[in-house]
Amino acid sequence: MADPTWPGELLIDAAQRGDTEAATALVSGSHPHVRRFAHSLCASPEDAEDAAQEALIILYRKIGMLRASGALASWMFRIVRNECLRRARLTTRHQGPVPDTVVPSVEGEVLERLEASRVAAAIVALPADQRRVLIMRDIQGHSGRMVADTLGIGTAAMKSRLHRARLTVRQALRELPDAAEGGGHG
DSSP states (O other), X not given: OOOOSOOOHHHHHXXXXXXXXXXXXXXXXXXXXXXXXXXXHXXXXXXXXXXXXXXXXXXXXXXXXXXXXXXXXXXXXXHHXXXXXXXXXXXXXXXXXXXXXXXXXXXXXXXXXXXXXXXHHHHHTSOHHHHHHHIIIIISOOOHHHHHHHHTOOHHHXXXXXXXXXXXXXXXXXHSOOGGGTSOOO
């Protein structure tokens, strides 16, 4: 059975030192997670595949820029989010007139992308310990026990961090202005 977790620190460190085999393995090991991020953030499956590919290319080329090996997931999440947003802007710019029958679904997709962007921004702003727990538990879908074991903490500490992370994200989403309302009252 394949390991469902992100690539380990040793592999990341080797890739950062310029080991091309390690960089290739890092990209390969990150691919399923990056695809999952992209499919949850992009408007279409095609955009998601393109965004995932672009993010993996950036990972391969710029792994040396990653400051902490434990931050790989959040770094990739930001890259994917930015690529999905870039693609959404290009799509809306090049679409031209849209028949009335399509407008509601296009608006819905744009609102979904904006909401995903707000959630991503709130997650990225979390302290690293809370962000890791939230990503592993809620985005990657690992069990609480697996998250606690992977991070080397007790289940109670993991639950506490997860609870604080969820509350912080919820609060941030209440406070952030809603981009769909032009920065309105949120």
